[in-house]
Structure formats: structure tokens, C-alpha cells
Amino acid sequence: MSGRYKTLHTEIDFPQGERWLQREAVKNTEQNAKQKRIALEQFDEYLTSKGFESLDAVDNTILDDFSVWLDDEQGHAHSTLSHRWYAVRAYLNKHVEDGLGYLDEEDDWILSWIDQGTETVKQLDRDVHWLPLDKIEELIEGAKNLKNRLVIELLWNTGCRPSEISRMKLRRLDRDSRSIEVKTSKVQDTSAENYERTVFYSRSMRQTMREWLDRGGRDSHPYADKSPYLVVGYNTPSIDARQINQIVRMAAEEAGIQETSIETAQTDEDGNPVSVNRITPKTLRHSFAVHSVRGRENSGTPPMDIERLRRLMGHSSLEVTRHYLQYRKSELRDAYDDSHPA
The missing domain is CATH 1.10.150 (DNA polymerase; domain 1)
Known part of the structure; x- marks a missing residue:
């Protein structure tokens, strides 16, 4: 009814x-x-x-x-x-x-x-909040232990939601291809194209994965032997979304970047960038998307087309993914000054 x-x-x-x-x-x-x-x-x-x-x-x-x-x-x-x-x-x-x-x-x-x-x-619900690359590195360095570092790197490398990180199965990890099969949150239809998807982690994250899986990181947790999950909880078989939120918050506070670091696509009445002061897992998901579509502009790598980004993020339509194509007005002005012949 x-x-x-x-x-x-x-x-x-x-x-x-x-x-x-x-x-x-x-x-x-x-x-x-x-x-x-x-x-x-x-x-x-x-x-x-x-x-x-x-x-x-x-x-x-x-x-x-x-x-x-x-x-x-x-x-x-x-x-x-x-x-x-x-x-x-x-x-x-x-x-x-x-x-x-x-x-x-x-x-x-x-x-x-x-x-x-x-x-x-x-x-702010409509807006995209992301971190510049140097602040992401500071956030990772702010992690208090190996598991926290793994969680933050997974959020940044895969663009996954916290609930997707918590449900990652160890058997769905392929270390040769650096890929993980995940069940997409919010998709219940098993026949949907994005019900499950493949995400990837970077070459630079292989060291963290080795320390977690091969050098005692995961095995040091009480439920490691019985848990099917990649990331185990402190005293539970799996980590939950609330713990992931806390991990990101604590790392941001430890790194001293919680208050001033988030960039947005909005500007105020004077044309200055609008900033927000809470770094969350969603900030890292947004950062994954924005840096992927901006590519070479900031990192020297080619930009990703939004159809591939849509698949990686588990979006049901391109309309959602296009949200990440926003730029600050100042960046559009700089692009204009660099490109226009006048």
C-alpha cells in the first residue's frame, strides 16, 4: 500500500x-x-x-x-x-x-x-566535494594503523561506498589483475547490469595489500580465520560502515586537514570557491570520480571517459556520473585563457 x-x-x-x-x-x-x-x-x-x-x-x-x-x-x-x-x-x-x-x-x-x-x-547534497592529491596522501598518512590505511586506500582507489567496502569478499579479490568483484549497494535486482561490478586498485597499493594479507595484518584480528571478508572488524567478522566513517574522520583529524581541505565546484557571490569542512568516505568517492574525469589536468594521466567511470562507480545512468564533470568557474576561466586565441 x-x-x-x-x-x-x-x-x-x-x-x-x-x-x-x-x-x-x-x-x-x-x-x-x-x-x-x-x-x-x-x-x-x-x-x-x-x-x-x-x-x-x-x-x-x-x-x-x-x-x-x-x-x-x-x-x-x-x-x-x-x-x-x-x-x-x-x-x-x-x-x-x-x-x-x-x-x-x-x-x-x-x-x-x-x-x-x-x-x-x-x-551541498547537489555538490561534489573532493580532495587534491597531496591532501589525499596526507589523509592516508594520518591512518593510525595498517587496517585503517587499507580502508582509506580502498575508498580512494576503488571509489566504493563504505557499505561496499564492508562487504568485499576475500575470494572475490584477484591480486594478479588488482581487481575486486563487489556487489553494488542500492541495487537489489540481480538481473541489473550493475548488480555486481569489478573495481580495481592501483599498483602503488599492492604494498599495503601485501602487508595486510601476507605479513600478518589481517591474521592479527580475532575473527580472521572464520571471516570471508577482505576487511575484518576489530572484534567482528566484518567491518561496518560506521567504523569506516570513524576511520576516515580520525585520519583527517590526525593529519590536521579536517577543517580546510575540501574543494567544491560551487563559488560564492564574489566568485571564490566554496569549501566545506568535513572529510568523509563520500569525499574519497567524489575524489576518485573527479580526479578520474580530470585526469591529465592535475595528475599527468589521461582523463577517463564517463561511461567507464559509470561502470566503476556502479551508477545506473550516465546522468548521475555527469555530475562529476563540474568545474569551478576559476578553472573554466583558466582553461579559456589557455585555449582561446584572443
Whole structure:
């Protein structure tokens, strides 16, 4: 029932969930209640995927992880993500436990990694954020250990999403061709052309892969023998998307580049580049795409055509991939000055 707004379908019991939605429809609109119903059902999907059987265990750590899951697993724009998260928090505070989702002033706000403000959120969701090559090297050097370095290099070398990194199977790695077969996130149709795809890592990353697989890096983790995954967790068979986000954040902070390094394709009213100050795994995915299409301009290598880039990134259409062809106005001006005969 795609148009339903108050029939709640969940595996976990949501106390008075139906009644809450009915009241929301009366107080606001049926469309508003429908969006809240979708939010609760997504929260149920998240909880069951993590093995929870009730709402009793829900705390701020889970709500934090849920926000990342909405981004990495569901691919929501930040404006949609915020609406879904706030709806879940409102329900929980009304019917489960008052105070969930509210932190002390000295703590980071759960959604602090999302840029606040409606217009800012919409603009940054449309924009492409990437790092210059020297900052990517600094980020890699900021990794505190071999596994963290491997994760950051995989993000940068393959352009994969965190959820795709976490599901990489060891048996799908071909070290001779430097390739990995991955299941594309957000594609459920097994007959789809991009349901699975092949990604590659660079020659320069072979050393990191050797240290991880041949010199005790992976084997030093407790679940290595039993895990089918390329990247194992610290105390689990696989690493999850939230851990990958933390790895990137910590490396950026260690390298001292978290605050000022991200370039964007937008300019302000004075024509100066707009910058944002949060380096995430998505920044590395964007960096992979932008440097691939820019190629020789910055790195001395030929640019990649967008059809090949589309396949590597797992996009369903070229329209999405064309998003990475953006340039700052200053770069277009420089190209004009270099090329136009006048």
C-alpha cells in the first residue's frame, strides 16, 4: 500500500505506533504521517539488520549509527535523512524513553556531521566535494594503523561506498589483475547490469595489500580465520560502515586537514570557491570520480571517459556520473585563457 500513512509494518513491536501516526495525521497532514510511517519502518529495517529484537536497547549510539546507515545504506539526501531521523526521535521520546537523541552541550550533536540549514543542505547534497592529491596522501598518512590505511586506500582507489567496502569478499579479490568483484549497494535486482561490478586498485597499493594479507595484518584480528571478508572488524567478522566513517574522520583529524581541505565546484557571490569542512568516505568517492574525469589536468594521466567511470562507480545512468564533470568557474576561466586565441 504505497499510499498508506498509518498502517505500520514492522518486525519489532513499536508501542502505540499506529495511534501515534493517526494523531500525526490529525495534527498535521496525512502526507506528514506517511513520511513518519516510512521513517519508523526504516528504523525497524535498520534494527533488524543489526540483530536487535526490541526497542529496549535503543540509545544514542544506535541513533548515531542509524543516521550513518540512512546515508550509506539508503543513500538519502541530507535533508531527507534529517526528516527521517527527527521523526524516529520524536516517536521514541513519546513512547519509549524521554531524552533519546538529546546530548549534553559538550558532546558532538548526533547529526553534527550534516551541514545544517535548509538551503545549505540542499546545495551541498547537489555538490561534489573532493580532495587534491597531496591532501589525499596526507589523509592516508594520518591512518593510525595498517587496517585503517587499507580502508582509506580502498575508498580512494576503488571509489566504493563504505557499505561496499564492508562487504568485499576475500575470494572475490584477484591480486594478479588488482581487481575486486563487489556487489553494488542500492541495487537489489540481480538481473541489473550493475548488480555486481569489478573495481580495481592501483599498483602503488599492492604494498599495503601485501602487508595486510601476507605479513600478518589481517591474521592479527580475532575473527580472521572464520571471516570471508577482505576487511575484518576489530572484534567482528566484518567491518561496518560506521567504523569506516570513524576511520576516515580520525585520519583527517590526525593529519590536521579536517577543517580546510575540501574543494567544491560551487563559488560564492564574489566568485571564490566554496569549501566545506568535513572529510568523509563520500569525499574519497567524489575524489576518485573527479580526479578520474580530470585526469591529465592535475595528475599527468589521461582523463577517463564517463561511461567507464559509470561502470566503476556502479551508477545506473550516465546522468548521475555527469555530475562529476563540474568545474569551478576559476578553472573554466583558466582553461579559456589557455585555449582561446584572443
